[in-house]
Amino acid sequence: MPRGDGKGPPGWKGRFRGCGHRFTIPRQAIIETLEKTSEHLSAEDIYLKVHKQYPNIGLTTVYRTLEVLAQMRLVFKFDFGDGRARYELSHSDSKKDHHHHLVCTSCNRIIDYTDFIDEEVELLNKTEKALSKKFNFKISNHLIQFYGLCEKCKKTAGPLGG
Amino acid sequence: MPRGDGKGPPGWKGRFRGCGHRFTIPRQAIIETLEKTSEHLSAEDIYLKVHKQYPNIGLTTVYRTLEVLAQMRLVFKFDFGDGRARYELSHSDSKKDHHHHLVCTSCNRIIDYTDFIDEEVELLNKTEKALSKKFNFKISNHLIQFYGLCEKCKKTAGPLGG
DNA sequence: CTTGATAATGACAACCATTATCATTAACCC
């Protein structure tokens, strides 16, 4: 029987150790926060949530942990254009969680969608293979976002829609 | 015979006036710089290029002009993860210039590709229509980027490839 | 379990791209 990390799904500690990193309480807390949410949290969002349970954990540590997680490709860093980065767990093991984003350029609302993902991913995989070959480029991730106006902002926006 | 803007392709002045903006020398110079380059220029890059011919034009004006152009959807603002935004003319009128990006997460090199664009765009249009309907969302743009390691960085990078 | 090497932490300061301010200038309509 394989041992877990004490808390949360097993494997986190192993993943950290496998990359030469230590698995600490702050890192555990940050991952748990990411696992619990369905929102697109900024570093400060995460800091505030973590801070409730562990008031000693600092914002700097949140940034550093997110950087490590991004390097390990366990979280993906998004830019939705509001001046701060947002972070999501990658869920690379379960395809069902894969989604893309609609970004409202007026109110910055983000809508996740999973519809049409299968068809998109199929084409993406094909494209990735071809691009990898042509440019000798090792593709490890992709980003797809649609920009526009959400339901609410469509009504109030002028002709420019901005 | 339609009158142009004095310099550059006709239509720029009209587009500005049509949105209630004035067409000034700094704006003209910034657009010309964007038209001349095939690179992905940051605000400072543009400022430095414009500065050679018009030393009086300030960085603030570059930012403001880019914001106006982005609002008018004549330029697209990219984030390639290096901490500064990059800007490209939209070329929305000629499909042939449409391209997507490969982003090297190690050296931040950007590769444009136009291959497979047709197939991608076809699926994207289909997806856009369906998403617009489902979420009552007015889509006006999309962003597609692939992340990974370029030819050079593949060789030198470790197992993590970061 | 204790210990030691060292990675990770946290408080703070520094950084730097971007934005706000405001007096001055210049575009554009008449």
Add this chain to the structure above:
DNA sequence: GGGTTAATGATAATGGTTGTCATTATCAAG
């Protein structure tokens, strides 16, 4: 040309992110 007013440019301010460094905690070895 002249007046209105948006646009400009110098400067300061903002704020997300990163660097510094003394202290702490992880984890492998004994």
